[in-house]
Amino acid sequence: MTAEELRTLFRDYAGPTKARRFALQLRADKQSESSLSYRQRRADLRFWQKQLWDQFSQQYAGVPQDLGPIQDALLWCDVHHLPLEDGQAIPGNGFLSFGPVREEQFPFGQGFWTIVCPACVAACRQWIFDSR
DSSP: OOHHHHHHHHHHHHOHHHHHHHHHHHHHHHHHHTTSOGGGSOOSOOHHHHHHHHHHHHHSTTOOOSHHHHHHHHSEETTTTEEOEEOOOBOOTTOTTHHHHHHHHOTTSBSSOSEEOHHHHHHHHHHHHHHO
16 A cells, blocks of 8 residues: 555545644654654554554555554645655744634644645745735
């Protein structure tokens, strides 16, 4: 099963909101790994993710169970259809109206993240420029 097939199946199974929440948590855990010792790093999904993934994997044969392939497939921007990569998000603390716009246009481009969607970062930068 390819990463694209896995993403599509999981998004169809979990729905877009849960699938994005799942990806956001994967990103948060992966980013925090860089500041942790080897023993402290997460080797598995969080409890709620594990429950959802187990239910999903019972429906589809060939779904990976190791964290690495799951991250490879699901660390993905569902808005711009691009993989998340190392980079720097736009902090943007001064923009209180980010909330709904961020969810729709740049969910992986704003905040204090180093794993981002480059198109989300560009869209966020453009939104800030257009909002001045």
